Amino acid sequence: MPTFATGSYPTVLLDSKMFVGGLNWDTTDEGLRKYFSEFGKVDACTIMRDPDGRSRGFAFLTFDDPESVNAVMIREHYLDGKAIDPKRAIPREEHLRNTRYFVGGLAPTTNAESMREFFSAFGKVVDATVMIDRESGRSKGFGFVTFEDSNNADQFVGKLGLMLDDKQVTDRS
Known part of the structure; x- marks a missing residue:
């Protein structure tokens, strides 16, 4: 039922912060940073991991400019052979x-x-x-x-x- x-x-969230779900288990912090750098300068990028180091399939990233978040939101995204789901972080x-x-x-x-x-x-x-x-x-x-x-x-x-x-x-x- x-x-x-x-x-x-x-969670501490900013206007320029995003949640990214649906990550490939093999996606690296550097690969994620490189992908999103096409939308603007990425200040921070962290894939959440289990204590044993395995990816939990989602990440948080912060752009230098909040306008970069708008640029991300207007299209679909694929990384490492998988559709990913970036969302504006909720304040x-x-x-x-x-x-x-x-x-x-x-x-x-x-x-x-x-x-x-x-x-x-x-x-x-x-x-x-x-x-x-x-x-x-x-x-x-x-x-x-x-x-x-x-x-x-x-x-x-x-x-x-x-x-x-x-x-x-x-x-x-």
């Missing part, structure tokens, strides 16, 4: 307004687009993510939805009978 948990996920203040919600118990067929479509009935969705197992490529059965406005939670958190891809959504908070 899908569940929600409210909470903020604070810390927005996280603190409880705009991001954990969604658990997702159907195996649920994807980011179906989550976005479902939750758009409750307000403007700025991000929807289904977490994928790196070994199997299958959904882990949970994800996150982020709204533009923190007032959206009142419309669905705690409500019974909400269905997403034939699974009932409930509040776990």
Whole structure:
């Protein structure tokens, strides 16, 4: 049964900072930096890694000029043979307004687009993510939805009978 948990996920973010998801496990910090340098000077670039050094499949990067982020956002991106998903990092203040919600118990067929479509009935969705197992490529059965406005939670958190891809959504908070 899908569940929600409210909470903020604070990270220090800047207007010129980006989250890059969907990385090839073999992508290096230097390769990522080189790719994004075509959009502007990259100040920092860090692929997140497990304690054993294996890539977690996502990174954060910061440009010298916030306009570089706009240049990145207007096209699709492929690196090391894989489509990657760069997104504007969400400022810390927005996280603190409880705009991001954990969604658990997702159907195996649920994807980011179906989550976005479902939750758009409750307000403007700025991000929807289904977490994928790196070994199997299958959904882990949970994800996150982020709204533009923190007032959206009142419309669905705690409500019974909400269905997403034939699974009932409930509040776990």
